[in-house]
Amino acid sequence: MGRTKLYPVGSGRLEKIAPALRRAFDVVEPGRDPVPRSLRAVPGLGQAGTLVEYLGPIVSAPAVDGEKPVVLVDSVGLFPLLVGILCEQRDVPFVVRLRGGMWKEFRDRAHTESHLRRHSHNLHKEFVRNRVLSLADRILPVSPFLRAQVAYELEVDLERVRVVHNPLETDRFDATPEGRFKRAIGLDDEKFISAITSFNYRRKYEGIVHFVPAIQRVLEAHSDWHFVIAGAGTAYEEGRERIRERFDEPVRDRVVFTGFYTPIEELLVDADIALHLSFRDAGPMAVLEAQAARTPIVVNTGGGMAGLLDRSVRGTAVVENDDELYHSLNEFVEEPERRRAVGERNRRHIEREFAPETVAAEFRHAIDDMLS
Incomplete structure (x- = not known):
């Protein structure tokens, strides 16, 4: 042939x-x-x-x-x-x-x-x-x-x-210097959990809305951590307010919305933990990109995200409810060595499968x- x-x-x-x-x-x-x-x-x-x-x-x-x-x-x-x-x-x-x-x-x-x-x-x-x-x-x-x-x-x-x-080609993540994203949004040396979403689709950003109670608990327990949400779309104002309103006042000032941000490599290289919470996504690139950046990632079961992870790896976090999300995030927050180890395994998974x-x-x- x-x-x-x-x-x-x-x-x-x-x-x-x-x-x-x-x-x-x-x-x-x-x-x-x-x-x-x-x-x-x-x-x-x-x-x-x-x-x-x-x-x-x-x-x-x-x-x-x-x-x-x-x-x-x-x-x-x-x-x-x-x-x-x-x-x-x-x-x-x-x-x-x-x-x-x-x-x-x-x-x-x-x-x-x-x-x-x-x-x-x-x-x-x-x-x-x-x-x-x-x-x-x-x-x-x-x-x-x-x-x-x-x-x-x-x-x-x-x-x-x-x-x-x-x-997914991984070279662009290796070529991205650390710290650019943090400087751009004024976080300096603080730790943060990232989430990337689209405000064009309601069932995408509603994944974040749904899981706010678990993220709230993590931020309450760790006052030096932030939650950063990147994304834009026709319903950006509506979605941002729905998410913000679900957080209690004491932690709300540590919830940061960047709107559309590029290059996305800068965000993911600087992120300490990545979240992808959605009821719509079938195979989102953001899940692959987080792994390529050597970032540990937590996803929910409401779409195709779990199928993009190496489920045989200990520490791969796929959650169904608030309690599972809280415990997965909290373990990553409290164990930096575990974050690094899972991040390296994520990168090898991308190099092997994608x-x-x-x-x-x-x-x-x-x-x-x-x-x-």
Whole structure:
């Protein structure tokens, strides 16, 4: 079998997995190949530039003799639907990479809208999503949890659904000097627990809201520790106030909101403990990034976070309730050597399971099996 020619189209997020893709395939970058003349003007359709970016490479793909073209998208909106339809018509293998959760995700994102608009938005988006996935020759969720969601939500042959993880290069964490984030937010030498969330999705930041009592107990017991929350989104003001109001006044001044912060490496390298509390996330990069930064991390069971950890490692903390979270955090706070040891094991786990060459092999196996 010759080397497969892969056309990743449509989303800038595909750039993040480009190192893994290039290890496995001959990758054709969007916009690099000549655009067919027939697509330079599409009457009656707006956003023609975006349409060309999606459809141009696909029309060109089968024209090269002896190659095995495959089209890859990583979103499930209207343009991927057009891509899928065209691939079906031209008998081009169509692969969809799934990064996000499958349970009422559009309704959750639109929670600030009216009930009628939210319901309409949800039905429209889910119809398009399901149609895109029905056209896919392969569906590649980024976590086992997300694969289970696909099985639950859709009538689909699970042989078409293969887990291909998010790749992560660790060099950028090694190159990040310590102390920059603390200086930026004025913490100096104080210790802190970090949490990264999105305020675009209610069920993401509600994970933090739910577990505030446990974090409150830790801050009360350790007056030199802070809780730092990074993240932004359309419901930032609402979410921030809901979280703040749940903390009692004596510790509230040690709860810090940074809003959107970049580079995220600076935050995670400086963090003493990372938290990821969510009822929405299927395979969040923040969990991988915390481990790459050698930071011990505690997650809850309300999503796919636990599947990104090495559960065989003693000290891996996956919690269901406030008491479990309090005890896990408190042990890390009181045992700095344990924090360091778990952090090192986390890093080795990322290097072993999520390195670009490892994920490239997952991609290659999933695609080669489809083409065989």
